[in-house]
Amino acid sequence: MEGDREKEGVKEKKKSERSDELADVTLESGIKVKPVYGPDDTKDINFDQEIGQPGQFPFTRGIHPFMYRKRPWTMRQYSGFGTAKETNERFKWLLEQGQTALNVAFDLPTQMGLDSDDPMAEEEVGRVGMAIDTLEDLEEAFVDIPIDRISTSLTINPVASVMLAMYLVVAEKQGIPWEKVRGTTQNDILKEYIGRGTWIFPVAPSIRLIGDMVEFCSEHVPKFNPFSVCGYHIRESGATPVQEMAYAFEIAITYIDEVLSRGLDIDSFAGRIAFNFDIHGNLWEQVAKFRAGRRLWAKILKERFGAQNPRSMLLRMIAGGGGGGLTVQQPESNIVRGAYYALISALSGTQTMALCSYDEAYTIPSKKAALISLRTMQILADEMGLTDTVDPLGGSYYIEWLTKKMEQKIIECMKQVEDFGGMIKAVESGYIQGEVSRQAYIREKKIQSGEIPKIGVNKYVMEEEIADVELHPFNPQVTSEQKRKLDEIKAKRNASDVHEALQGLRVAAESQDNVMPHLLQAVKSDATLGEITQVFKGVFGEFKEPVGL
């Protein structure tokens, strides 16, 4: 017996020496991985030109020379629910716990430009974020929060221009000059058509609104990022990591083209472009994805758009979440996944980190879950040495080889979109939606067959009473409270001011004029978000969704 086992051991050892007998490893992006890498795999990569120093073109290793050694990543958990007042309390609590920036969740009616008393808003007011109907709501959300020192990310898209106008008036009322206002509106409408689904207007006028905001901010709010391109939701909708980057870049290029068509100089706004990316999946593939992405984005800005200022070439990003990787089964395992995602983000050189909380497969994060996420990032920054040195995986044979491969794949995928006629056409026709939903189906089948292992789902499955996690309670009183406030404001505001402001907005929307000054006027007159959106709908119409299967 003993001898048999030894023999078997010997046999196994011999087997493992033959690489052709090992199981194939293919990454989601379709790249085959060898069991071992060495100098031969990186001999074609020119270190100075392709990798270089952090903070220097092409920024493969990071966008700043000293990265986290100088300043750790910003920690910005997504939060917001119910009324502005409740959200304000949660914001202050998060800041007290050491969070360094805010990431605002709005409820679906707000994201869709509907007032809380709209019939379509029924059952949704305050459910997945806070409800904003008028300027007063946003003011309440930021009471006692110094918005010149805390940068805020407003997660809103088709009506981002309205929210920016409200935010700027809040700043004004707090006595903060616009030059000091720091923050981001997500404002990436193209990805909304692909995934996430909060779109209202057709593609062309939606992109025009983004152009208006960029133009306005570059002149008046220089520290504000008017849009953040979200590969994140594209990946969450099923895209591979390569598609995530390629589609995000094609989207960003579309916005850049829009702004350039207005005669702005690339270097006057490109430095404010931000990205939001996904983390879940294979660790090395993600790290290589970001290193490749940084290099490629820098080249695109320099070579395609002729940017001169190195700041224009930087791929600034928020990363850390990956809701698609979390599981409903054994939900506490998501705490561990979240920690690994945080590690991947740090190894990838992200500027801002926002983790998915362990209950995020079900709900907006509970207080407990949000705190665990925040502590995860803090432990990583303070205890684990992740901030000691820049791009610690740089120079690894495998990582450099894979970075190169990912870059090539992303370029190929971008070419497919451009051959199709560009992102606008690809989205209007449903081409991208179809590509992404097909990929989602393939991935789901692979998970269900076990080809993509998912612990607790298709491996190490436990007979478990799927315990309901603590759902964020929906409070129907939020609706009545919002309706009461709306009635009150409508009764006390000056109706002719509102009418005049909305009329001015309509005229601007119909012409080529920038809508931002008119939006500022409208929100100051206490026109509601819903009324403003109606004006846009009247002028622009609504998006007709292609089937996209």
Added chain:
Amino acid sequence: MNDTSSEKRIRVVIAKPGLDGHDTGAKVVAHALKDAGMEVIYTGLHRSIEDIVKTALEEDADVIGMSIYSGAHLPLSKKLMDQLKDKGLSEKLVLIGGNIPQRDIKTLSDYGVAGVFSTGSRLEEIVKFIKERTKA
């Protein structure tokens, strides 16, 4: 297997009610049902319950699958079942999918929902369920 499927394919309306834009699950199920030989009509996003009932009627659907991730599944499903009853369409097989907590399944079935397939459900189980329950 039985050949009746080739005579009349099972017609399924996959619907996204309300404002919730999470359509990946709905689209994945649509692909799976198509692969299983069913006729799938996808409503697209932001549909009202009235729109969905109208589509089901116009398309002569055997099955309505509604996908909800926002947490509003109880009121939306209630509304759907009530309107189907009003229109005399109670025989339609209604499935609810999405982010549905365990504790709400009983309530949904009390409303008359035939099956609840929350996140993580197996695609072949959805297919099997529909095939079994639509057998004449």
